[in-house]
Amino acid sequence: MMRLKPLLRYKSSLVGVGILCFLIILSVYTVATLPFEEAARLWRAGELTWLDNPRNALPAWVNFFSPTKLPETLILNTQKPGPDVIKVSVRAGENIKISRVEMNFRYGFDDFPSEINLFFTSTYRTSPPQLTISWTKPDGTQIPLRRMTIAREDRFYISSDTVLSTELNQLMENRLGRKPAYTVPTSTILFGPFDETLLNPESVKVVKGDYRLSVEGLLFEPEADFDVKLVVYGKVYGWAGTDHLRRDIGIALLWGTPIALLFGVSAAVSIALIQMTIGAVSAWFRGGVDTVMQRITEVFLVLPFLPVLIMVSTLYKVNIWVILLIVVFLSSFGPGVKNYRALFLQLRESPYIEAARSYGAGDLRIVVIHLIPRVLPTMIPSVVLSAADFVFLEAALAILGIGDPITPTWGKVIQDAFYFGALFKGHYYWVLIPSALLAATSISFALIGFALDKIFNPRLKEV
Amino acid sequence: MNLLRPVLYLARRALVLALTVVVAVYAAIYVANMGGYVDEIVKGEALLRVSQEVRANPAYRGLNETQVRNLIDQLYQLELRRLGFDQPFIVRSFNYLYSALSLELGRSLFLSSDSGSRSVRVIIMERLPNTVLLFTTTQLILFFLGLFTGLYLSRRYGSRVDKVISLLTPLSSLPGWFYGLFLILLFASILRILPYGGMVDVPPPTDRFQYALSVLRHMVLPVLSWLTAYFFISAYTRRTFFLIFSSEDYVEVARARGIPEPLVRRRYILRPTLPPIITDLSLTLLASWTGAIITETVFNWPGVGSLFYVASVTFDTPVLVGLVVIYAYLLAITVFVLEVVYAVLDPRVRAGVMTR
Numbered sequence: 037m038m039r040l041k042p043l044l045r046y047k048s049s050l051v052g053v054g055i056l057c058f059l060i061i062l063s064v065y066t067v068a069t070l071p072f073e074e075a076a077r078l079w080r081a082g083e084l085t086w087l088d089n090p091r092n093a094l095p096a097w098v099n100f101f102s103p104t105k106l107p108e109t110l111i112l113n114t115q116k117p118g119p120d121v122i123k124v125s126v127r128a129g130e131n132i133k134i135s136r137v138e139m140n141f142r143y144g145f146d147d148f149p150s151e152i153n154l155f156f157t158s159t160y161r162t163s164p165p166q167l168t169i170s171w172t173k174p175d176g177t178q179i180p181l182r183r184m185t186i187a188r189e190d191r192f193y194i195s196s197d198t199v200l201s202t203e204l205n206q207l208m209e210n211r212l213g214r215k216p217a218y219t220v221p222t223s224t225i226l227f228g229p230f231d232e233t234l235l236n237p238e239s240v241k242v243v244k245g246d247y248r249l250s251v252e253g254l255l256f257e258p259e260a261d262f263d264v265k266l267v268v269y270g271k272v273y274g275w276a277g278t279d280h281l282r283r284d285i286g287i288a289l290l291w292g293t294p295i296a297l298l299f300g301v302s303a304a305v306s307i308a309l310i311q312m313t314i315g316a317v318s319a320w321f322r323g324g325v326d327t328v329m330q331r332i333t334e335v336f337l338v339l340p341f342l343p344v345l346i347m348v349s350t351l352y353k354v355n356i357w358v359i360l361l362i363v364v365f366l367s368s369f370g371p372g373v374k375n376y377r378a379l380f381l382q383l384r385e386s387p388y389i390e391a392a393r394s395y396g397a398g399d400l401r402i403v404v405i406h407l408i409p410r411v412l413p414t415m416i417p418s419v420v421l422s423a424a425d426f427v428f429l430e431a432a433l434a435i436l437g438i439g440d441p442i443t444p445t446w447g448k449v450i451q452d453a454f455y456f457g458a459l460f461k462g463h464y465y466w467v468l469i470p471s472a473l474l475a476a477t478s479i480s481f482a483l484i485g486f487a488l489d490k491i492f493n494p495r496l497k498e499v
Numbered sequence: 500m501n502l503l504r505p506v507l508y509l510a511r512r513a514l515v516l517a518l519t520v521v522v523a524v525y526a527a528i529y530v531a532n533m534g535g536y537v538d539e540i541v542k543g544e545a546l547l548r549v550s551q552e553v554r555a556n557p558a559y560r561g562l563n564e565t566q567v568r569n570l571i572d573q574l575y576q577l578e579l580r581r582l583g584f585d586q587p588f589i590v591r592s593f594n595y596l597y598s599a600l601s602l603e604l605g606r607s608l609f610l611s612s613d614s615g616s617r618s619v620r621v622i623i624m625e626r627l628p629n630t631v632l633l634f635t636t637t638q639l640i641l642f643f644l645g646l647f648t649g650l651y652l653s654r655r656y657g658s659r660v661d662k663v664i665s666l667l668t669p670l671s672s673l674p675g676w677f678y679g680l681f682l683i684l685l686f687a688s689i690l691r692i693l694p695y696g697g698m699v700d701v702p703p704p705t706d707r708f709q710y711a712l713s714v715l716r717h718m719v720l721p722v723l724s725w726l727t728a729y730f731f732i733s734a735y736t737r738r739t740f741f742l743i744f745s746s747e748d749y750v751e752v753a754r755a756r757g758i759p760e761p762l763v764r765r766r767y768i769l770r771p772t773l774p775p776i777i778t779d780l781s782l783t784l785l786a787s788w789t790g791a792i793i794t795e796t797v798f799n800w801p802g803v804g805s806l807f808y809v810a811s812v813t814f815d816t817p818v819l820v821g822l823v824v825i826y827a828y829l830l831a832i833t834v835f836v837l838e839v840v841y842a843v844l845d846p847r848v849r850a851g852v853m854t855r
Contacts, residue, residue: 048666331519338523338827342792343819344530346811351533424672432676432793436808450680459688459695467680475673482672 043487052483055476063294075291079283079444086282090150093273094465107145107270112249114263133255135165139266144244148223151269154192154249158262164188165262166254171226174245179204179226186262195222208234277465279449280456288444289470295445296477299356300427303363308419310368315376316407319384320399329373336369349438356440359433363426379414380407413492421485424478431474446470505842512838516831521600527823528595531816535588540814541608542584549574595820602828604821609813610806619821622806629698630790630802633718637725638787641733642780644726649737656742664734671732676793679724683797686720693720696799721798744772774844778837785833789826 043049078085090109099105114123114137125135158165169181169192181200182192194200204225209215216235224240227247233239251264276286318329348354348362383389384407392406433439434447435454453459453466532538550571553559559567579585583594598605604619612622652661686693693716694700700713744750745768753767754760790804799805803822810818 048669052669331515331522334519335523335526338520338823338830339527339530340789340807340819340823340826343807343811346792346808347531347533347814347819350812351536351814421672425674428674428677432674435676435793436796438812459684462688464684464688467684471677471680474677478672479669482669485672486669 043484043491046487046490048483049487052480052487055480056484059293059297059477059480062290063297066290067294070287070290072291075287075444076442078287080442083281086278086284087153087155088267089278089282089284090269090271090273091278091282092280092461092463092466093150093269093271093278095275095277095469096272097275098465099272104146105144106147106272107143107149107268108272109270110141110143110149110268111265112139112141113265115265131256131258133258133260135253135255135262137251137253137264139249139251139264140246141248141268142244142246143227143242143268145270146242147271148221148227148242149195149268150223150271151196151267152194152223152226153267153269154194155265155267156186156190156192156262158186158188158190158260160188160255160257160260163256163260165256165260167262168252168254170250172248172250173226174243174247177230179207194226197222276469279452279466285449285466285469288449289446289473291444292446292449292470292473295356295443296427296430296474299360299430300423300425300477300481303360303367303426303429304419304423306364307367307370308372308415308422310364311370311372312376312408312411312415313403314369315373316380316403316411318373319377319380320403320407326377329369330377333369333371333373336366337371339366341366345433346436346438349433354440356430356443356445359430359440363429376411376415379411383407383410417485417489417492420481420488424481424485427474427477427481446474450474509835509838509842513835516835520827520831521596523827524599524820524824525592525596527827528592528599528816528820531814531819531823532588532592533814537608537814537816538584538588541582542579545578545582545584546571546575549578599820599824602824604824605817607810607818608815610810610815610818619817622818623803623821623825626790626801626803626806627788629800630795630804631788632714633721633800633802634787634790635784636718637722638783640722641726641729642783644730645733645737646776648730648734649741652734652738653741653745656738661738664731664738667731668735670727671729671735673728674793675721675725675728675791676797678727679721679794679797682720682724682727696720696797698801717800721794721800724794740775741768741772744768747771774841777840781833781837785829788829789822 043053088109088111093109094106096108112121114121117123120140122138122140123135125133128134154169156167164185164187166183166185168183171179171181173179181194182197184190184192201219201222204222205216205220208220208225208230211230212232212234214235218237220234220237224234224237227242228234228240229243233241249266253262255261274284274286276284276289279285314329314333318326344366345359345362349359352358354362389402389406392402397406430439430445431447431450434445435451437451437455439445439447439451447470449470450467453463453470458464458466553567553571553574559570562570576585583591586594604623606617607619607622610622611617612625614621614625616622648664652658652664655661683695687695696717698714698717699710700717704710704713745764747767750763750767753763758766788803790800790802790807792804792808794800795802795804796808806818807822809815810822
């Protein structure tokens with residue numbers, strides 16, 4: 037521990053330690069707040085769980101840096117009534133009931149929402165409720181949207197309804213007396229002004245102000261009832277945005293942190309320890325043992341590491357910790373064995389080993405107590421440096437599409453982004469945030485590793 | 500001078516290397532078959548093929564179900580014998596070993612070359628030039644750029660350039676394909692001046708010169724991504740390497756003797772660094788032809804790396820074994836040639852003082 041103090045002397049390693057501490061705190065926070073099963077379930081839950089999220093939304097903090105504010109998602113629900121959501125029911129006869137729902141909200145963003153959907157739930161025995169839905173703009177213009185009979189679970193995709201879109205375009209054409217050169221999206225008609233600017237998709241601006249969605253329901257049974265949920269999907273979400281399935285990328289990125297750290301560090305440490313043990317045994321016993329070990333190392337040198345790993349993981353669809361085991365096994369006889377062996381060959385001639393032998397220490401005792409601990413400090417820098425490589429190995433496997441199918445990881449997010457054309461469609465955040473995390477992890481390991489190298493192997497410092 | 504000892508030494512090394520190749524290739528055959536698992540796939544495919552052929556053949560329409568079954572079974576057994584699957588895996592693995600070692604690479608199980616051939620040799624030879632073009636070029640640029648920068652830095656140790664390079668070295672902890680993502684994003688996605696990937700425009704230009712130009716354009720990003728990733732670490736390691744060699748006692752002695760600096764550099768610093776540099780260069784170039792699986796996937800480059808990838812996910816044993824055998828042979832030959840070169844170059848080896 038004493039020797040780690042100088043680590044804080046180098047500015048570069050201070051940065052590295054800082055990043056690493058942040059990542060560790062993030063991991064602890066993730067593990068403490070979001071159980072793994074929950075994260076994995078959410079990640080694989082499919083679109084229904086995520087129905088209230090916008091698709092391919094940017095992270096929310098982009099608004100902070102941009103003069104035009106992108107919309108956030110607004111959700112209004114009659115199951116959560118408040119000053120903005122009013123529901124009044126009146127009896128109109130023996131069996132008929134009229135329920136009126138008014139949803140008022142302020143829209144103050146500079147861009148149009150990405151989608152607008154209505155979700156209904158209703159309870160009735162035989163006759164379903166009949167709803168009349170209309171939209172009121174800040175200037176008081178009322179636009180009838182739809183008259184519909186709803187099932188127990190129903191929905192009305194306002195922004196993507198083709199019938200409504202044709203109707204609204206016709207309405208607008210009548211008002212303006214001119215036909216725009218493009219089909220004006222429903223959200224633009226609902227949130228934009230009725231004037232000349234609509235004719236050009238570049239010039240049309242959002243009208244900020246108070247909007248209202250009214251639903252008038254005709255219920256034909258005394259016990260019948262319905263609930264409405266209005267979702268005005270924004271274009272930003274969370275700290276990492278959403279993907280093509282409306283999932284919160286943040287979940288995968290949060291859980292990616294402890295997994296990346298654990299994978300990288302445990303692979304690096306266990307491989308180094310195994311290689312060192314093999315090197316020590318090989319150098320200590322020499323002769324037949326040494327020859328066999330060296331030949332095995334050479335055989336492993338010829339075997340292609342990644343293809344074998346790919347084959348095994350394709351065949352067994354293994355989870356990430358089994359991949360870790362395979363990686364460790366395949367690297368056990370890696371080129372590192374040769375370096376450690378050379379190191380131990382020098383050490384075994386040193387006087388303290390001779391002393392140990394003279395008082396009758398056994399082979400095992402010498403290897404475990406005298407040889408290995410002596411080399412441990414010198415191997416720390418390379419272990420820290422190689423941890424970065426293993427973090428990337430996991431990402432690489434995910435990008436090849438052969439990683440763990442269940443666990444959300446950074447590599448998996450990048451792979452999704454690549455596969456669904458994030459770079460072609462301009463969803464750069466989808467690649468950039470996980471990449472930045474990967475890069476930060478790797479660079480922090482590298483910075484610490486290089487500093488440790490200077491501390492533990494002072495020969496480099498002199499030159 | 501005793502000539503016998505070095506010759507004996509080399510002969511022993513040759514024998515050991517040959518044995519290693521044999522064992523490694525056998526291990527590769529075993530692993531590439533997943534211990535016999537791939538047999539099941541091949542047998543299943545054969546059965547499916549035979550039954551489809553029989554059922555689709557109008558000549559067998561008149562047969563009843565039992566007769567069809569018997570016919571399928573008969574033809575299946577024949578097919579297995581044709582494929583050589585009537586023997587147990589152990590026996591076959593040694594047959595494979597023999598033909599692999601004699602470089603009869605055979606026919607692939609599933610893959611075929613762009614020209615439609617199933618011959619493993621044709622498949623590999625079709626990919627090889629692409630990978631050599633990209634990765635051997637990259638490695639050569641990287642090697643010499645790193646070498647000369649390292650040399651330059653070691654002479655100006657402690658200067659501003661040196662400090663900047665040392666500071667930037669941690670950037671090399673990110674792999675080449677990772678920088679590739681960003682370069683694609685920047686140059687292909689945002690600036691739209693370079694292609695996303697691939698090796699040549701679609702459709703390929705007919706003019707030879709235009710074709711070469713197009714390939715060059717496609718090479719820019721992969722080469723650049725590897726240079727960004729590995730230049731700093733390679734310059735930094737070379738620098739440290741030269742610094743360690745120039746702080747040896749015999750260099751000090753040479754300087755003390757008043758030998759002019761250029762001569763000291765040439766004779767006392769560069770000369771002893773030559774063997775490790777040659778080893779490095781030859782092994783890097785050798786490894787470069789196996790390509791880079793992930794970089795080739797990211798850039799969609801049709802090289803040996805992506806062949807390796809496709810062969811591994813489809814369990815195409817002959818292709819995998821073919822690649823491994825060629826690599827093993829080349830590696831063994833390179834190592835042996837290096838030993839001979841050292842035996843000639845290094846006076847310690849020449850004198851028969853072997854370091855174990």
